[in-house]
Amino acid sequence: MIFKKKKIKYETQNLLLSIARQFIYVTPSEIDNLIQSSLKYVAEFLNIDRCFVYLINKENNSLQLYHQFLKSDISGKINQHEQVDGEDFAWLMQNLTNNKPIIVDDINKVPASSNTYKLICQVEKIKSMLLCPLKAGKDIIGFIGVDSVKKTRTWGNEDVYLLNFTGDIINGALNRKKAVETGKETEQKMRTLFARSEEVVFISSPKGKFVEINPAGAKLFGYNSTKELLEIDIKNELYVNPRDYDIFLEELQKNENLKDYELKLKRKDGTNLTAQVTALVLRDGNNSIIAHEGIIRDITDKRLLEQQLFQSQKMESIGMLAGGIAHDFNNILTAMNGYAEMVLMGLNKDDPNYKRVNNILKGGKQAEDLVKQLLAFGRKQFIETKVIDINTIITELEPIFRKVVTEDIQLKINLKKGINYIKADPVQIQQIMVNLIVNAGHAIKQLNNESKEKLISISTNEILANDKFIKNHPGCRPGKYILINVNDTGTGIDKETIDKIFDPFFTTKKEGEGTGLGLSTVYGIVKQNNGNIYVNSMPSKGTIFEIFWPITKEKIAKKNKMESKVEFKNRCETILFVEDDQNVRELAVDALISLGYEVYEAINGKQALEIVDKNNLIDKMDLMITDMVMPEMGGEELSQKIHKLNPDIKIILSSGYTNSQIFMNESNTDKTYFFLSKPYTIPKLEKKIRKVLKN
Numbered sequence: 001m002i003f004k005k006k007k008i009k010y011e012t013q014n015l016l017l018s019i020a021r022q023f024i025y026v027t028p029s030e031i032d033n034l035i036q037s038s039l040k041y042v043a044e045f046l047n048i049d050r051c052f053v054y055l056i057n058k059e060n061n062s063l064q065l066y067h068q069f070l071k072s073d074i075s076g077k078i079n080q081h082e083q084v085d086g087e088d089f090a091w092l093m094q095n096l097t098n099n100k101p102i103i104v105d106d107i108n109k110v111p112a113s114s115n116t117y118k119l120i121c122q123v124e125k126i127k128s129m130l131l132c133p134l135k136a137g138k139d140i141i142g143f144i145g146v147d148s149v150k151k152t153r154t155w156g157n158e159d160v161y162l163l164n165f166t167g168d169i170i171n172g173a174l175n176r177k178k179a180v181e182t183g184k185e186t187e188q189k190m191r192t193l194f195a196r197s198e199e200v201v202f203i204s205s206p207k208g209k210f211v212e213i214n215p216a217g218a219k220l221f222g223y224n225s226t227k228e229l230l231e232i233d234i235k236n237e238l239y240v241n242p243r244d245y246d247i248f249l250e251e252l253q254k255n256e257n258l259k260d261y262e263l264k265l266k267r268k269d270g271t272n273l274t275a276q277v278t279a280l281v282l283r284d285g286n287n288s289i290i291a292h293e294g295i296i297r298d299i300t301d302k303r304l305l306e307q308q309l310f311q312s313q314k315m316e317s318i319g320m321l322a323g324g325i326a327h328d329f330n331n332i333l334t335a336m337n338g339y340a341e342m343v344l345m346g347l348n349k350d351d352p353n354y355k356r357v358n359n360i361l362k363g364g365k366q367a368e369d370l371v372k373q374l375l376a377f378g379r380k381q382f383i384e385t386k387v388i389d390i391n392t393i394i395t396e397l398e399p400i401f402r403k404v405v406t407e408d409i410q411l412k413i414n415l416k417k418g419i420n421y422i423k424a425d426p427v428q429i430q431q432i433m434v435n436l437i438v439n440a441g442h443a444i445k446q447l448n449n450e451s452k453e454k455l456i457s458i459s460t461n462e463i464l465a466n467d468k469f470i471k472n473h474p475g476c477r478p479g480k481y482i483l484i485n486v487n488d489t490g491t492g493i494d495k496e497t498i499d500k501i502f503d504p505f506f507t508t509k510k511e512g513e514g515t516g517l518g519l520s521t522v523y524g525i526v527k528q529n530n531g532n533i534y535v536n537s538m539p540s541k542g543t544i545f546e547i548f549w550p551i552t553k554e555k556i557a558k559k560n561k562m563e564s565k566v567e568f569k570n571r572c573e574t575i576l577f578v579e580d581d582q583n584v585r586e587l588a589v590d591a592l593i594s595l596g597y598e599v600y601e602a603i604n605g606k607q608a609l610e611i612v613d614k615n616n617l618i619d620k621m622d623l624m625i626t627d628m629v630m631p632e633m634g635g636e637e638l639s640q641k642i643h644k645l646n647p648d649i650k651i652i653l654s655s656g657y658t659n660s661q662i663f664m665n666e667s668n669t670d671k672t673y674f675f676l677s678k679p680y681t682i683p684k685l686e687k688k689i690r691k692v693l694k695n
Contacts, residue, residue, distance in 0.1 A: 012158050013199065015045055016165050023169060028177045035170050039069040042166055046159060049074045049149040053170060055142035061085045074149055077124060088116035097140050102131040105154050128153035132163045134171045144170060200296035206289050208234045220298055222267040240264040240272055252292060256281050273300045304474055330656025333679035335583030337364040341681055385423050387554045390460055390482055391415040393429050404434060405441035414459040422482050423552040428525045435522050436486040436545055443490025443543060457487040463548060476532045481548040493537040501535060571596040573693060576617060578608045578626035591682045605633025609641060618645045623693060628655035650692045652676050
């Protein structure tokens, strides 16, 4: 709604400027035609039936119709009203004399004391009208008005504003027509309108100098006055790239006018801004260009928000792709690593195949880590959040930080005491911090200046994100945050690189030195936890990463006792195992049967329900283990149906990724639902089963 109002105001000012501009370079003989065209512009802009000007004839106290514009199917106004100094016109004339607009949404609301004027309105078939006075000094000389004939109309402030200022312009033109001296007053009125505009309005010479510019220009470009702006060289002092000025002029002169042409400009202090310029060429009688005139609008904030939205959408799209890849890849890894483990368990260490199979397993583990990074970037990994003190986590990680950077780099940690807790997965916090420290160390390592200080600083603070803060940090929501700041004195980052820095697989490191997933992983984790991350950097000036993590009001939970090691022994419980991937299903079923469980298997939720019904398992089954993503019927829907049939059956949901966090928190052991992330090993599967069955 605010944007719509601003747009209407901007369009109204543009119309007024157009109307005012046409009266600047005219002879008195042209004024009547221009008044008529101005009434047409107003009528079409407001979409009304009639627009007119009445003037008072003081000799016989009458109102004389001076100009009117009518839609094609609308009858005209009455040309003359007699004796307007009488009681029947008192309501009308008194309001106009007091310089008040007459706003009538419904003609039936005209006071009964003005019955004659009301009858005139009925003859003219007026349903709604708006009148604004025309004055010369303290004397009223007439009024400008609009009528709605076909329907009632509610008049807004912008309508009054448009009619008032149009009246001022026409009034000035009429006075100019009477005498040359009055032309100066008209010019002053137009200059007042020029000065009042909130948009930057300018006239410039072909030589690159401002001829005129309103106060809004001085404000936008940070100059002390419009006079100071008139002295600058537009090309070299206003354009970020002077070559853009030449291109702009070339396009403007070729097309005669440009609308919403986007430019990179700069303020007096050197800060950049993005602007849209609407301009046209002015020519003399010989068709030579004498000036350019137009309007400049600041769209810096708009473009910044669009960039943030584009980046967010791009990350979301790649994240969905990463999640889909990870789902299939985790199934492959579960089967591959599981069978490798089973083969390894049957080999002696001196067997020549032991090392080969072990290397296969190591490769599988490395692939697991890579998939975890993809899921972290895509914000689809399962996390186990808990309330933590970020200062404690960073302090505990300090020895690791010391190991991942070279000894010649100084590490300073400055943690704000007494700050609030956050809710996070400690493993994810470790991922974030180690990635940032490794990157900072790499940036410092690239320094060519040996005398420059080699320093990485880590600090924490507590921040309140208010309206002012959010304006400078697009994408951030109001609230309280813990700020984690990682600052380095390294080589810094140019703007082009900053725009890509969180993209997956983008890296500035040499081939073989990085995967390009480090910062994309950091970005994904922060966003998954409803936080925000920003980068401030310039080449040779170092880099600052700012992470804003939401504060939680929850308290730190007491630590549970350490669980005992899993003992493999023969079991006798009944398990329904549901999995659409054949390799994973065969691996798990073979392993569970070898451990002594009675196992039933199904390829999806629909078949699982059929097996439960056929084998009367609903009262016999102790546990169901099901994949979450399957054709025909997924694990969550299946679990809900089984739970309705028998709430006592324990259920383990398994997947390589998720779009929700419903099953992440396992702190409540009384739950019916539990979660097992893929890829999993047979020992991990057995441990989860025993934990769920509690023996």
